[in-house]
Amino acid sequence: MDLNVPLRVVKGVGEKTTEQLSAAGLETIGDLITFLPRGYEDFSEVVSIADISPGKRTIKAKCDSISTRRVRRGLQLTTATLSDTTGKLQAVWFNQPYRATQLKGGEEFYFSGEFEFNYNRYQLTNPSAEKVSDVPISTDRIVPIYRAIKGLKSQVVRKILTELKPMITMLPETLPEDLVKQEGLISYSEALLGLHFPEGSDDIAKARERLGFEELFHLLLAAQLNKQANARLEGWQIPFDQPAVQAFVKQLPFALTNAQRRAAWEIIQDFEKPHPMNRLLQGDVGSGKTVVAGLAARQAATSGFQSAIMAPTEILANQHANTLSQLLEPLGLKVGLLTGSVKGKARETLYEHIANGAVDVVVGTHALIQQTVKFHKLGFVAIDEQHRFGVAQRQELLKKSKKLPHLLSMTATPIPRSLALTLYGELDISILDERPKGRKPIITKLWSPNSRAQLYELIDKELAAGRQAYVICSLIDDNPINDLKSVQAEYKLLNTGPFKHRRIGLLHGKLKPAEKDAVMKEFADQKIDILVSTTVVEVGVDVPNATVMLIENADRFGLSQLHQLRGRVGRSEYQSYCYLVTSTSQKPSERLREIEKSNDGFYLAEIDLKLRGPGEIYGRAQHGELNLQIATLGDTKQIARAQRQARRFVETGQDLLQYKQLAAAVEHYQRLTTLN
Numbered sequence: 001m002d003l004n005v006p007l008r009v010v011k012g013v014g015e016k017t018t019e020q021l022s023a024a025g026l027e028t029i030g031d032l033i034t035f036l037p038r039g040y041e042d043f044s045e046v047v048s049i050a051d052i053s054p055g056k057r058t059i060k061a062k063c064d065s066i067s068t069r070r071v072r073r074g075l076q077l078t079t080a081t082l083s084d085t086t087g088k089l090q091a092v093w094f095n096q097p098y099r100a101t102q103l104k105g106g107e108e109f110y111f112s113g114e115f116e117f118n119y120n121r122y123q124l125t126n127p128s129a130e131k132v133s134d135v136p137i138s139t140d141r142i143v144p145i146y147r148a149i150k151g152l153k154s155q156v157v158r159k160i161l162t163e164l165k166p167m168i169t170m171l172p173e174t175l176p177e178d179l180v181k182q183e184g185l186i187s188y189s190e191a192l193l194g195l196h197f198p199e200g201s202d203d204i205a206k207a208r209e210r211l212g213f214e215e216l217f218h219l220l221l222a223a224q225l226n227k228q229a230n231a232r233l234e235g236w237q238i239p240f241d242q243p244a245v246q247a248f249v250k251q252l253p254f255a256l257t258n259a260q261r262r263a264a265w266e267i268i269q270d271f272e273k274p275h276p277m278n279r280l281l282q283g284d285v286g287s288g289k290t291v292v293a294g295l296a297a298r299q300a301a302t303s304g305f306q307s308a309i310m311a312p313t314e315i316l317a318n319q320h321a322n323t324l325s326q327l328l329e330p331l332g333l334k335v336g337l338l339t340g341s342v343k344g345k346a347r348e349t350l351y352e353h354i355a356n357g358a359v360d361v362v363v364g365t366h367a368l369i370q371q372t373v374k375f376h377k378l379g380f381v382a383i384d385e386q387h388r389f390g391v392a393q394r395q396e397l398l399k400k401s402k403k404l405p406h407l408l409s410m411t412a413t414p415i416p417r418s419l420a421l422t423l424y425g426e427l428d429i430s431i432l433d434e435r436p437k438g439r440k441p442i443i444t445k446l447w448s449p450n451s452r453a454q455l456y457e458l459i460d461k462e463l464a465a466g467r468q469a470y471v472i473c474s475l476i477d478d479n480p481i482n483d484l485k486s487v488q489a490e491y492k493l494l495n496t497g498p499f500k501h502r503r504i505g506l507l508h509g510k511l512k513p514a515e516k517d518a519v520m521k522e523f524a525d526q527k528i529d530i531l532v533s534t535t536v537v538e539v540g541v542d543v544p545n546a547t548v549m550l551i552e553n554a555d556r557f558g559l560s561q562l563h564q565l566r567g568r569v570g571r572s573e574y575q576s577y578c579y580l581v582t583s584t585s586q587k588p589s590e591r592l593r594e595i596e597k598s599n600d601g602f603y604l605a606e607i608d609l610k611l612r613g614p615g616e617i618y619g620r621a622q623h624g625e626l627n628l629q630i631a632t633l634g635d636t637k638q639i640a641r642a643q644r645q646a647r648r649f650v651e652t653g654q655d656l657l658q659y660k661q662l663a664a665a666v667e668h669y670q671r672l673t674t675l676n
């Protein structure tokens with residue numbers, strides 16, 4: 001049985017179909033067999049129009065008339081009258097004008113959608129439509145729906161798969177047999193049959209469990225194998241230089257927290273080992289991660305090694321360069337800043353200094369990973385807000401050294417250990433679970449837009465006392481489609497109204513880098529009282545004198561994002577405040593109430609994880625690269641099971657090459673999480 005056979009050899013697959021399949025990346029039998037349905041329609045309970053009641057319903061009807069009109073910008077409404085022998089009803093679709101072409105011609109369709117009261121009448125909202133003649137009538141009542149392929153309908157895919165069914169039945173197991181047994185999973189072939197030809201929802205659930213487990217197992221096995229491989233890699237050994245580290249700590253304007261000490265010590269010990277460090281430094285907003293990276297850079301420099309510190313935004317790179325210059329230059333180290341806005345001669349000179357070792361610590365954005373940047377002797381790499389970077393970018397930076405440099409990834413996003421393993425491979429974790437001394441918990445309050453006047457009075461008192469405030473809006477410019485606040489409008493409003501006696505700054509992503517810089521610098525130097533900004537300040541920004549964070553349309557943000565924004569204040573001994581102004585004066589949701597109650601990023605991320613999924617919280621880039629079809633990273637129980645099996649596989653010395661498909665998948669993931 002050869003899964004690499006091209007699809008055109010299958011009965012009924014002509015030239016045109018082959019082309020269409022190929023355009024969708026489906027070339028071989030194997031491709032199609034693993035082309036999984038994106039959903040299912042249940043045609044087992046078709047109701048007649050006369051008997052329909054509100055809820056998710058399926059009818060068998062034809063379309064009598066259909067038309068589309070533009071309701072407002074960005075919204076097209078398609079309305080149709082559907083009929084069967086018992087009566088008529090109305091269906092509507094939003095932004096699906098192609099329905100008119102699809103439904104013309106008077107043929108019968110199954111329509112599945114929500115039958116509900118909307119716009120003053122009962123109607124079927126956004127129903128799916130499957131031609132009755134295309135749906136297999138025989139046994140299957142639950143019909144798989146495949147991702148739309150241009151010009152090719154679900155039923156063609158179903159037909160080809162039906163041809164392939166006998167072959168799918170014979171597919172060999174892809175996982176080790178004993179694992180399948182131990183975990184109580186169904187076989188590979190049963191799982192694919194369950195997804196393509198389900199007889200009930202139970203079949204689908206079991207199939208998903210099996211294939212989801214397999215995906216996680218691939219990922220975690222790759223991590224285990226990389227761990228073994230990384231332990232064999234040769235890195236730079238950097239001996240502990242106690243006087244240098246002590247001198248660094250002594251000149252700090254504060255005492256390190258115990259958590260910072262512990263993390264720093266873990267890094268120093270890793271530096272001494274013969275293989276490269278791969279460590280995640282996890283600490284909630286304001287826990288003081290930057291200084292830990294600074295200390296590590298100091299330690300690296302004692303043995304003549306350069307350090308690179310990469311941040312996701314120019315604003316942040318600038319800030320880190322300032323902070324680290326203050327900490328390191330008095331000790332004789334040279335700190336350089338490389339971002340997109342360093343140009344011309346200055347850039348050339350910087351390249352030179354990086355290449356000849358005149359600069360010890362290079363802080364920068366993605367600009368650091370360009371080909372033209374050559375290091376003299378790169379020994380330590382720190383990636384700040386690492387979830388903002390893709391795997392490839394991390395690897396590009398690591399490549400800039402003859403031997404692998406030590407790697408410190410930093411994040412405020414609380415990642416459960418099991419999840420960190422799947423996302424970043426087998427790494428070591430240091431946790432800053434302690435805030436610097438003297439910090440008061442931030443007081444957080446939900447605020448109705450009706451009582452803005454009182455809120456502005458409270459804020460003005462803080463400003464009068466010499467403190468500063470952020471006002472966050474989600475948009476740059478006003479948008480006629482919705483009534484979210486924009487920074488442009490809000491900037492004008494505050495300037496002319498309640499805060500006309502204060503100095504107000506404006507910051508958003510469309511400003512030129514130099515303009516952003518200038519505004520940030522004015523704010524940091526306390527030349528601006530209120531910074532009206534978009535979420536460009538969401539991560540990392542550190543202006544300790546700012547004590548007020550006001551977020552407009554707060555209900556539009558995720559909890560983790562609100563927590564990050566809130567983390568811009570509470571960075572000094574002053575009491576700080578976070579005001580979450582809701583879009584309407586209606587009672588705020590339970591979800592939003594959580595952030596009022598909790599200052600704990602871990603807790604809030606867990607709620608977000610349930611509500612919005614991991615991509616939202618742990619970085620879309622990295623989550624996307626994993627390309628999981630079925631498994632969800634939110635399923636920590638299944639991750640733990642797969643993790644146990646991956647360990648066992650490695651520890652019992654099983655031969656990966658014995659399992660062809662497994663080996664191929666694992667190799668793919670190994671490339672994602674390897675250091676090398």
Ligand code: ADP
Nearest residue numbers: 254255256257285286287288289290291436542
């Ligand atoms: P984050 O972990 O969010 O990246 P930062 O590194 O930006 O935090 O540090 C937050 C602020 O706390 C900075 O102004 C920093 O100078 C200060 N800071 C860091 N460590 C301590 C400490 N041990 N005591 C007091 N202030 C500290």
Ligand code: MG
Nearest residue numbers: 289290384540
């Ligand atoms: Mg930070």
